[in-house]
Amino acid sequence: xxxxxxxxxxxxxxxxxxxxxxxxxxxxxxxxxxxxxxxxxxxxxxxxxxxxxxxxxxxxxxxxxxxx
Numbered sequence: 001x002x003x004x005x006x007x008x009x010x011x012x013x014x015x016x017x018x019x020x021x022x023x024x025x026x027x028x029x030x031x032x033x034x035x036x037x038x039x040x041x042x043x044x045x046x047x048x049x050x051x052x053x054x055x056x057x058x059x060x061x062x063x064x065x066x067x068x
Contacts, residue, residue, distance in 0.1 A: 005061050019057055026053060 002023070006016040030046045054063060 005058050009058060009060065023050075023053065026050060 002016055002020055005011075006019070011019070026049070030049070034042055034046075051063060054061075
């Protein structure tokens with residue numbers, strides 16, 4: 001998905017590698033936090049954080065509200 005968006009947006013492979021790393025680190029941090037301290041509203045907060053991250057990086061791309 002990131003490669004397709006990156007190709008359309010004119011991002012370099014180095015940009016995409018950095019974006020991929022940032023997304024991976026964010027998701028790993030969320031996974032770790034959920035295992036160490038799960039909460040009732042964590043899903044909504046974490047989903048919002050990831051969506052904000054992606055929307056700032058890819059401002060011209062619309063992401064679906066729910067992926068599954």
